[in-house]
Amino acid sequence: MNQSYTRTVNPTVKLIVSLILTLLVGFGAGFATATSINSWYSTLDKPFFNPPNWLFAPVWTILYILMGVAFYFVWKLPETTQRNIALFVFVLQLAVNGIWSLIFFNQHQIGWALVDISILWVMIIITMYLFTQLSKIAAWLLYPYLLWVSFATVLNFSIWQLN
Template sequence: MKMKPVIKLILSILFTLGIGTLGGLFTAPEIGGWYATLQKPSFQPPNWLFGPVWSLLYTLMGISLYMVWKQPSSDRRNKALTIFIIQFVLNFSWSIIFFNQHQVGWALVEIVVMWVCILLTIIRFYQIKPAAAWLLVPYILWVSFATALNAAIWKLNPA
């Protein structure tokens, strides 16, 4: 049975928003606790900004995922989807490493690996559907900022 495109779109967005929300469950309890005790750089945005930004980014990721998933099955498409899943697992894992485990240094290493995987996803998606790749540009820009923020927090809070 072939899945209708609108179902694939809904599932793609629900997948990214759902996993993003799950990652947020590891983050939210620490915002007013452990995270509040850390020294932060001057470019730290207000905490309320992260929820809306990530919601938008997860929605764009879901649309991007859909645009590639709906293409005819091929080795190229399947490899692109695999790389997307890998970077998305890393995205989810970062919240656990940073907020739940309080491992700021390891989170920095992990986010750099995630950034590389996002770039690889963009490259692979561009080969299949350029618009899908462009939808991921705000994501890599935000993760670039988050990497700088993670690095600054690590530097300001030596273990």
């Protein structure tokens, strides 16, 4: 007998998976950063507006949590092509986010990191646009992320210029 059924995932499980997904990327980025923060990074010339090193971890942790909740708000919606595309773009931008730390802190490629973060900025805008079509709350949860990445882009550019 062939029965068709829709497999559903408990909303609580979706929330937990959403948070784990984003926080794992954050953990990976943090690990990549930690290897150079007190060595290579400390030798770079930085602009006057460079925040203290201790600020980055709590800010990024909050941002990854907000991103996870935004992802959850879209994922919990009924499955549609539009929703699936939005989730795919979100995951893609999350990967670009994680790659930045590897390029900047592990490879010490400030210019290529600037290219990556510029692509990330555009992808965040696209993600927010797609999320707005599905969940305005999800899109709004990404605004702090966009603002921080905007600041980080200026900071990356300034460090590239100074070094």
